[in-house]
Amino acid sequence: MPQTSLQPKQVELVEASYQRCAERPEFYTTFYELFLASDPRIPPMxxxxxxxxxxRLLRxxxxxxxxxxxxxxPALLERIAVRHNRHDVGAPPELxxxxxDAMVDALERHDPGFTPELGDAWxxxxxxxxxxxxxxx
Ligand code: HEM
Structure with a gap:
């Protein structure tokens, strides 16, 4: 049966992965390289x-x-959501x-504990x- 809801174990895996990667500058460098390369609309933004x-802000x-x-x-993400909406940065939902994808790819490259299961959890x-x-x- 396909899994539907997020499991507590998956959140634990992701929190441990975040601890391993969040302080690594090269993780963010890779992420933005991949993200900007993923669509021609992104680099000009x-x-x-x-x-x-x-x-720092992404961390x-x-x-x-x-x-x-x-x-x-929703209060947690309010400020970030407004910053990305059509009146500010204008990040299109389809992007x-x-x-x-860029995030999971960057994690795969920089998290020594990466597994396909962890990518799915992220x-x-x-x-x-x-x-x-x-x-x-
Ligand atoms: C869950 C997904 C995303 C998260 C968590 C995120 C996070 C952030 C954060 C924390 C900032 C800084 C906000 C500030 O200046 O106070 C930011 C800025 C920005 N984001 Fe995102 N973002 C996401 C998705 C996207 C997407 C999909 C796009 C474009 C297609 C995008 C484009 C931008 C741009 C252009 C800025 C402004 C950069 C600047 O100030 O020079 N973001 N994002």
């Missing part, structure tokens, strides 16, 4: 970005996505799967927060 600051946001997966409190953990951001476009 980051033309003026200071990536050192961006890495924080990934932590929020994990917390959101455990309890869907979020590229974000997820996708499930990111899904609720991504759905919220897409809906707030």
């Amino acid at each position: 980051f033309a003026g970005t200071k990536f050192e600051r961006q890495h 924080h946001a990934l932590g929020l996505l994990i917390i959101y997966a455990k309890r869907e409190n 979020y799967p590229k974000f997820i 996708r499930r953990v990111m899904a609720p927060g991504v759905a919220y951001m897409q809906a707030r476009y």
